[in-house]
Amino acid sequence: MIVKQIYTGCLFQGAYYVESNGEAAVIDPLREVSEYLNLAESSNSKIKYIFETHFHADFISGHLTLSKKTNSPIIFGPKANPSFDCIVAEDNQVFKIGDISITVLHTPGHTLESTCYLLKDENDVPHCLFTGDTLFIGDVGRPDLAQKSLNFSKEELAGVLYDSIQNRIAVLPDNILIYPAHGAGSACGKNMMKETVDTLGNQKIVNYALNGSLLKNEFINELTKDLPDPPVYFPSNVKLNQEGYDDFELVLNNSLIPLDVKKFKELMNIKDVVVLDVRNQNEFKQGFVPGSVFIGLNGSFAPWVGSIIKDINTKLLLVCDNGLEKETILRLSRVGFDNCLGYLDGGFSSWSSNNTFDIIESVSAEDLSHKIEKVNLIDVRKSGERLNGYLLNSKHISLDSFQEKIIEIDIKDKHYVHCAGGYRSMIACSILKRNGYSSVVDVEGGFSSIRNSNFKIIKNV
Numbered sequence: 001m002i003v004k005q006i007y008t009g010c011l012f013q014g015a016y017y018v019e020s021n022g023e024a025a026v027i028d029p030l031r032e033v034s035e036y037l038n039l040a041e042s043s044n045s046k047i048k049y050i051f052e053t054h055f056h057a058d059f060i061s062g063h064l065t066l067s068k069k070t071n072s073p074i075i076f077g078p079k080a081n082p083s084f085d086c087i088v089a090e091d092n093q094v095f096k097i098g099d100i101s102i103t104v105l106h107t108p109g110h111t112l113e114s115t116c117y118l119l120k121d122e123n124d125v126p127h128c129l130f131t132g133d134t135l136f137i138g139d140v141g142r143p144d145l146a147q148k149s150l151n152f153s154k155e156e157l158a159g160v161l162y163d164s165i166q167n168r169i170a171v172l173p174d175n176i177l178i179y180p181a182h183g184a185g186s187a188c189g190k191n192m193m194k195e196t197v198d199t200l201g202n203q204k205i206v207n208y209a210l211n212g213s214l215l216k217n218e219f220i221n222e223l224t225k226d227l228p229d230p231p232v233y234f235p236s237n238v239k240l241n242q243e244g245y246d247d248f249e250l251v252l253n254n255s256l257i258p259l260d261v262k263k264f265k266e267l268m269n270i271k272d273v274v275v276l277d278v279r280n281q282n283e284f285k286q287g288f289v290p291g292s293v294f295i296g297l298n299g300s301f302a303p304w305v306g307s308i309i310k311d312i313n314t315k316l317l318l319v320c321d322n323g324l325e326k327e328t329i330l331r332l333s334r335v336g337f338d339n340c341l342g343y344l345d346g347g348f349s350s351w352s353s354n355n356t357f358d359i360i361e362s363v364s365a366e367d368l369s370h371k372i373e374k375v376n377l378i379d380v381r382k383s384g385e386r387l388n389g390y391l392l393n394s395k396h397i398s399l400d401s402f403q404e405k406i407i408e409i410d411i412k413d414k415h416y417v418h419c420a421g422g423y424r425s426m427i428a429c430s431i432l433k434r435n436g437y438s439s440v441v442d443v444e445g446g447f448s449s450i451r452n453s454n455f456k457i458i459k460n461v
Contacts, residue, residue: 001098001122003016003127003128003179004016004039006036007183008334010301010303010334011030011058013059013182013186014028014179014181014183015036016130019097019098022044022045022098023046024040024047024097025051025097026066027052027130028051028053028181030059031334033062033248036066046070047070050067051075051102051117052074053130053133053134054114056237058188058231058237058306059334060334060335064244064245065247067086075104077091077113078091078104079112079113081113089104100119100120100122101119102117102119102120103120106164106168107161107164108161109134109158109159109161110134110140110141110188111133111146112146112152112157114133115134116131116134116169126173126176127176129169129176129179130179130181131179133180133181133188134169135165135180135207136188137178137180137195137197137203138192138193139191140165140207140223142223142227142230143157143160143223143224154224155224162220170204170210175199187228190226193206231303231307232310233306233312236312237336251329252326252333255338259345261350267317267342268289268291270341273341274293274315274316275293276293276317276319277295278296278319278324279294279296279319279321280296281426283348284360285361287358288358288430289319289348290357291434292319293308297320297324297328302335304399304424308399308427312338314339316341318340318343319343321347328343360430360440360441363441363443363444368416368443369454372455376395376413377417378395378417379396379397379419380398380399380402380425380427381398382398385420387459387460390458392456399419399427406432406435411437414439414440415441417429417432417440417443418450420447420448421445426442429442
């Protein structure tokens with residue numbers, strides 16, 4: 001028996017490949033499916049089933065493409081209502097894979113169709129549980145991401161989730177492994193641990209949903225309080241996962257188009273086109289196509305694209321380092337952004353050689369410390385990060401809501417922007433520049449550098 005976690009850090013997402021005696025199954029695959037096919041081919045195994053724990057909101061799953069390529073059925077749990085052929089399994093239904101089996105455990109709450117899959121080994125002994133977004137390591141799934149048409153409040157779904165966890169998961173053997181669909185950083189939960197696998201027994205100690213510390217009404221309150229708004233692109237991803245999408249190969253073929261500067265400029269004039277620059281933030285600040293939005297591949301690229309650009313139908317023009325065009329298109333497709341018109345052939349250097357470009361001014365934390373009393377400082381970190389320290393008189397606008405609150409920033413003033421390390425602040429600076437803010441300064445190294453300089457750090461107590 002083989003159980004392989006395939007973790008994608010950019011999305012904080014775990015897919016799973018299971019194999020036994022020439023047969024295999026894949027749980028919650030990503031949109032590009034070559035890795036699962038290669039795993040099966042390398043051991044001369046046949047992918048027999050594709051299991052989906054629920055309709056994902058934060059990424060496009062590979063269930064349809066993988067089913068088409070392997071002629072294998074897709075399996076959802078009870079209450080699923082996809083627009084394509086699949087097996088909507090019954091609760092406790094068993095599926096055999098070689099010498100092992102997977103049992104369906106319907107665990108609604110995160111969504112109504114949310115389902116866990118219990119893997120039993122060749123001796124029919126429970127080995128692990130694939131929990132999707134029902135149970136994370138240290139947390140549980142948010143109850144406010146289900147389809148709005150279902151008319152359930154987040155409080156009602158939180159109560160359903162409590163029952164699912166107590167009645168279906170907590171009763172399982174302590175020694176089984178818990179394999180969730182996400183780890184820390186995902187917007188599908190609030191306080192996940194950095195680990196991506198744990199025993200159920202340990203989760204019964206450290207996870208508030210399992211350790212008996214909360215009554216049902218207390219659990220509901222804990223789970224539903226202070227929930228940030230979900231990213232705007234989530235419903236679009238749910239719809240694609242439920243109704244269908246193009247195979248990645250087609251998206252790549254339509255998007256991997258080199259554009260010379262002349263053609264690139266022509267396409268920039270199309271209404272609502274966004275120039276997306278995915279280079280490193282240090283390269284971007286030294287020069288970029290005017291009006292570009294920066295979201296670098298070296299950070300949490302795909303989730304930030306979804307959160308910042310929002311509409312998956314937005315037409316995109318790409319500025320990449322040479323050789324990273326395919327990877328950029330791939331990572332955009334993971335969150336449903338399939339409408340790339342092409343990329344700047346030769347990268348930014350082909351633009352900068354004969355065209356005007358913009359820059360982002362920067363300042364070191366040490367230099368900032370000498371003028372801090374005279375600057376307008378914007379902190380784009382999350383609220384939880386601010387609890388560990390911030391600078392007096394800094395204006396807090398989390399990057400998640402930056403575009404909506406940009407009206408609060410005086411366009412006539414000079415603004416200094418920082419995050420924790422420099423990635424998110426550069427995104428914010430590019431948004432300001434795109435919206436006509438001419439005097440914008442990035443604080444190099446973010447709050448990490450600020451902590452190590454001559455500043456008085458304020459802490460909430």
